[in-house]
Amino acid sequence: MAPARLLIFVLGAALPFLLFHAEAGEMGVNYGRVADDLPDPAAVSQLLKDNGITMVRIYNGDAGVLNALANTGIKVSVMVPNEDLADVARDPSVALDWVRNHVAAFLPATKINVISVGNEVFESRPDLNLQLVPAMTNVHSALVQLGLADAVKVTTPVAFNAVTDSSPPSSGRFRDDIAQSVMKPMLEFLLLTGSFLSMNIYPFFAYLNQIPGTISLDFALGNPNSGFTDESTRLVYHSLLDAQLDATYYAQEKLLGSNAIVPTSDTECGWSNGGKCSLRLEGRVGCGAASIANAQAYNNNLINRILSGNTGTPHRPDADMDAYIFALFNENGKGSGPDDIERHFGLFYPNMTKVYEFDFQHPGPSPVPPAASWCVANAAVGEDRLQAALDFACGHGADCSGIQPGAVCFEPNTRLAHASYAVNSYYQNQGRASGTCDFAGAAFVVFQEPAEICDPNASWCVANAEVGDDRLQAALDWACGHGADCGPIQPGASCFEPNTRVAHASYAFNSYYQRNHRASGTCDFAGAGTVVFKAPKIGNCVLPWRAVIEETTSMSNGSYASI
Template identity: 80%
Template sequence: MALTRLLALVLGATLTFLLFRAEAGEMGVNYGQVANDLPDPAAVVQLLKDNGITMVRIYDAKQEVLRSLANTGIKVMVMVPNENLAEAARNPWYALQWVRDNVAAYLPATQINGVSVGNEVFKWRPDLNWQLVPAMTNVHSALVQLGLADSVKVSTPVAFDAVTDSFPPSKGRFQDNIAQSVMKPMLEFLQRTGSYLSMNMYPFFAYANQGPGGTISLDYALGNPNPGVRDPVTGLVYHSLLDAQLDATYYATEKLLGSSNAGGVDVHQTEGGWASGGRRGRSLEDRVGGEAASIANAQAYNNNLINRILSGNTGTPHRPNANMDAYIFSLFNENGKGAGPDDIEQHFGLFYPNMQKVYEFDFHSDGPPAASWCVANAAVGEERLQATLDYACGHGADCSSIQPGAVCFEPNTRLAHASYAVNSYYQNKGRASGTCDFSGAAFVVFQEPAEICDPNASWCVANAAVGEAWLQAALDWACGNGADCGPIQPGASCFEPNTRVAHASYAFNSYYQRNHRASGTCDFAGAASVVFKAPKIGNCVLPWRAWIKETTSMSNGSFAAI
């Protein structure tokens, strides 16, 4: 396969277009306070500033929080609680006074940019369905009277289960009991006032609740690169469950307003996130375990979302030019949610209550966290992959390792070579925002990908010269401190050869790879050393990345992602 070739002028012009980025959306967080161990609002505001978080949504309009946000530049959406909604609908004067007390009183020092009228009313307070649009109308009228309607928008967060027949997305429609009676007048209100439809969408719950034999893949739910799912009606291909949920909402909107009139209403994600722990929860009918709820998955989902929004990639297959802001749920792990510490609902936070991060993320617009990679998107086709590969190799990527005969030439496929090249380009550009896009020909991921060859691969093997007792002590330590020693248990794939040096090599290497081959992690006081050629011990081939495990006969070196 030819690795690079001269590009025609028209292709050069095309690639210049490919690197163009749309105006970025805004990323925020939901600052919930259903807990008894959270820091005070002043400390929380400093935490927001330190981490580049510029937009928050709160579930009330607490004076202490709004005053702490004054003169920070952080935008905030306040909320009329569900219990006040009926009065706001019945009494325009109540709505006016609420806006005076909870919005106007804090402007302009506190940048209030939105009012949520209720929260998931259809789901939790269906008795208030008929009051919802009148309450929104009265709150908006109050903002008009006070001269604030241009800068403060009114919406109401809707749980995604208000959309039925959500797959394929083109079949999406709102539930019959709310479609004509509430959703249509609400959408007309949003369109008339220049506001947006607020949706609370959780791909996590859709994935976790599907049960055994479900068809939703983890990569599709997380927004990682994947082959995609095709809508058989429209032919559109979806590479993330969030996009499918967004488009199901857009199609549902069009069924009420007509496709020619619905374009003026964007959908914003006012809640969404992924649990980092827990095993039970009312939202999961006590069915889900840690396989779905994990720190690695939460980090992947939320970082994928953050990077997507900040890079301006807010469109969907059906609405490629759509704008979207998004709020991650939630800022903290909240110990008052759910039914105890094992409840998944207590594990959606970006931070622990002590203000330590649950995992790495970055809201700054200058790029995602250091632990990120860029991979090519197979769905764009061979021609686009070749053009992207050529551009990356010609504009700063180091493509020497994918030349014929070089260490990363195999596998000799366009996808593998393109992934290597775009990742080299991305890393060499300091992982700056927009340097892994190529107009959809590449994605940023936050778990080390299988398809990118590492030209500096290395392994950790045991040193037989230190003796059996020393090897056993080091083997025990490695297995007790993070190494995956399952494959060297009796009957497992790498139990044979059943020697101490073979088992120690497997354990030492697992520890070394899981610690990202950091300096000092292959030493064990002289019991191990680093090698740069893949070692084969009997029929067992040592893995070379922390996320890889053995799946079939080790004699062929076959691996699969965990």
């Protein structure tokens, strides 16, 4: 039912609080040292500087590495090893000593800004699960005692397999054995201390372990692809990393609610540049994907995306994110043999030459999100916030003439319909820039053309009877063979009658035209078709004025696996 009053547009209203633009994220690397042929830390420090790498994670608090990184300006994340975690959880004085010896002793010359407490504890040391949050709390308390809590944040890297039912993303939740006992208090701690959730997310391993045929290589690499639709939300994903990140956001929401989301950092993410699967992985569908070309594609897509500020996801389009590539070097001590894929994740060979080209300083264009996207209003926020978003959009460049009384898109006269029209107009006029479809949560981006947004320039393609039945039949056959949905004009279907060549051709031509987004030249058919701007009705069949092609990357229900 239409509201009692007309929707009034306050054209001069200014609502700056509605728009939040994600800042560009920052890229770092994981400096692993499970090898016997790596350069000394001083040479590594210079290598990082020479390549414009501004963040580095190490897997302990090694004094030699921390001294080598002094006075470089490089942000450093140190780690309390798993073997120290129980003592740190048990005794606050142990935590205080650790922070004094491995953090405070090197500040401010070495720019330590993160302490990771443990590493993938749920995966590698599940016996320590219940000690994890107490250990994090004790480390934070030590930072408070030393006056460092504002400068240094406490987190813990979590392997992605802590999230289950991750496909589709909206089903994502934390595993039952850790959800209430560990993840909920951890997330509350991170919120309270202004820290972030560290997730180790590897699309490479999800691709490696997939059920054959469920994940395309381009989808895993973040290359342009046709996408995957979450049928529960209708959000479209063009990147496996996005799908895994959103599964993590949904898992958080199931514990904390949708308004209390902890910022998420991808603290380990990379792609193997070579080698072979170990015996435990042999036969997996993705074993052949470990190559220099694929590693270069994945990591450059990630670098370009993060540094360009394109850090949002379909579910959280304005989320900010840092990421750390694993790893700085190929490490000959990893894996189970000399040619194990786990030895080939490096950006550099141990002699400090690049495995392939990359650039942390001058990013190229990001491949996602796809060019075609729309902004729609979120009914769940209520009419007052929809009205505020509507007023702001109309007052800041949206063309709202089409939803004025008597205009072509005034009906349906609902706040939701008018708000969707206005916020989408604003979003399109802003070049679909990141952050221009948020309106404080009153709108979100979709990647399939939404039926609820009225198009003031709607048009249809109909057949030209004057060309004769033979040319109509030829054009009809061509349209049905090139993407038109001709099911409704089959015998017994909804638009089979009237059973004439011109009626069937009109339906097929229009389907092709709409599916190609009414692009110029898609309603010609060698003169057999023509564009009209008034909705045609042929018998009892009404020609649709838009159509959505759902080209999806198939994914099985369950989780995006990792190891």
